[in-house]
Amino acid sequence: MKLDRKEILKALETISVAGEGNNMVESGAVQNVMTFGDEVVVDLVLATPALHIKKRAEVDVMKVIHEKVYEKAKVKVNIKVEAPEKKPEIKGKAIPGIKNIVAVASGKGGVGKSTVTANIAVTLAKMGFKVGILDADIYGPSAPIMFDVEAERPLSVNVDGKSKMKPVENYGVKILSIGFFTKPNQAVVWRGPMAAKALNQMIFDAAWGELDFMLLDLPPGTGDIHLSIMQSLPITGAVIVSTPQNVALADAKKGVAMFQQESINVPVLGIVENMAYFTPDELPENKYYIFGQEGAKNLAEDLKVPFLGEIPLVQSLRESGDIGRPAALQTATPLEAAFEEITRNMVQETVNRNKQLPPTEAIKITTMAGCSAVNKK
Numbered sequence: 556m557k558l559d560r561k562e563i564l565k566a567l568e569t570i571s572v573a574g575e576g577n578n579m580v581e582s583g584a585v586q587n588v589m590t591f592g593d594e595v596v597v598d599l600v601l602a603t604p605a606l607h608i609k610k611r612a613e614v615d616v617m618k619v620i621h622e623k624v625y626e627k628a629k630v631k632v633n634i635k636v637e638a639p640e641k642k643p644e645i646k647g648k649a650i651p652g653i654k655n656i657v658a659v660a661s662g663k664g665g666v667g668k669s670t671v672t673a674n675i676a677v678t679l680a681k682m683g684f685k686v687g688i689l690d691a692d693i694y695g696p697s698a699p700i701m702f703d704v705e706a707e708r709p710l711s712v713n714v715d716g717k718s719k720m721k722p723v724e725n726y727g728v729k730i731l732s733i734g735f736f737t738k739p740n741q742a743v744v745w746r747g748p749m750a751a752k753a754l755n756q757m758i759f760d761a762a763w764g765e766l767d768f769m770l771l772d773l774p775p776g777t778g779d780i781h782l783s784i785m786q787s788l789p790i791t792g793a794v795i796v797s798t799p800q801n802v803a804l805a806d807a808k809k810g811v812a813m814f815q816q817e818s819i820n821v822p823v824l825g826i827v828e829n830m831a832y833f834t835p836d837e838l839p840e841n842k843y844y845i846f847g848q849e850g851a852k853n854l855a856e857d858l859k860v861p862f863l864g865e866i867p868l869v870q871s872l873r874e875s876g877d878i879g880r881p882a883a884l885q886t887a888t889p890l891e892a893a894f895e896e897i898t899r900n901m902v903q904e905t906v907n908r909n910k911q912l913p914p915t916e917a918i919k920i921t922t923m924a925g926c927s928a929v930n931k932k
């Protein structure tokens with residue numbers, strides 16, 4: 556008796572591995588079938604090492620071949636266990652009510668990461684999103700100044716019998732900052748795990764309520780502090796801020812690599828080019844590329860990550876930061892338009908990312924519907 560390989564495959568299409576919906580052939584569990592006269596060898600790959608599932612698969616294969624093809628066939632089943640390829644996952648505990656956590660990072664210090672974070676936050680709030688900023692920049696927390704809430708302190712509120720920190724609020728943005736808990740001028744020399752612990756408290760022991768976006772203003776650099784934060788919080792995606800200058804771009808590249816490395820695996824939503832050019836008020840048509848032209852845009856292309864947009868170097872942006880009223884709040888200005896473009900792109904990238912990856916606790920927003928400002932253009 557010479558067995559026909561096709562008939563064997565047909566028979567195997569009628570059974571499945573325990574716990575899987577598709578039949579063994581369709582699911583890819585059957586890797587190979589070989590026949591030699593009345594002998595047949597079936598190679599199976601299973602995703603689980605569970606003994607009873609292996610045994611059951613072996614018995615089922617033998618039985619179906621004996622029943623449907625040839626009852627005296629000499630069947631040998633080789634089983635290999637291979638864990639399925641790990642999909643990118645969002646790590647950390649679920650945070651009830653917080654739909655997306657977006658980390659804003661820079662690599663190099665002083666490139667305007669906090670300024671961009673503050674302005675994206677107020678723009679999101681203007682678009683109708685519920686927004687919070689968690690200022691995790693332990694070396695120079697600036698959110699309290701940029702939102703003019705330096706003198707305030709988070710109050711304690713009672714939520715379900717537990718005492719929680721109530722974020723300070725201004726311009727429709729809820730804020731918690733390391734700066735609320737350290738004295739001005741106090742150099743905070745924390746190691747990664749300590750900072751991560753403090754941040755964990757500011758997330759899990761705070762009464763944030765419902766948030767569509769929590770923006771996490773990270774310290775500059777790519778040190779162990781970042782690793783600790785990334786690994787302990789369910790970060791939806793990261794935005795990298797850079798100036799077009801080579802030294803900043805080199806660090807921005809390291810920032811992207813940090814998020815993309817296997818142990819962290821946080822999707823990069825895109826790169827923002829800050830201080831893209833200087834335009835003096837008296838010569839609005841003139842653009843001076845002080846730090847180089849389109850450096851961050853080119854970097855985004857090279858690294859195949861989205862480019863979210865550019866912000867010019869403008870005196871009023873610095874001034875508004877210093878007086879505690881983010882520039883994007885001022886309507887009908889080029890800065891407002893620039894931040895709207897970047898924010899819209901960031902939201903779109905968040906939507907794309909949430910559609911592409913399996914839903915996890917941190918991922919909820921899958922459409923921009925209901926938010927007219929986001930779709931405007």
Ligand SMILES: Nc1ncnc2c1ncn2[C@@H]1O[C@H](COP(=O)(O)OP(=O)(O)OP(=O)(O)O)[C@@H](O)[C@H]1O
Pocket residue numbers: 661663664665666667668669670671692695697774775829830866867868869870872873874876877
């Ligand atoms: N596009 C811009 N035009 C003018 N000034 C800017 C611009 N972006 C940032 N600044 C100013 O540059 C300074 C540094 O900005 P910012 O504090 O946002 O940087 P950072 O990257 O967060 O710094 P750090 O490394 O300390 O966290 C601030 O005084 C800010 O007002």
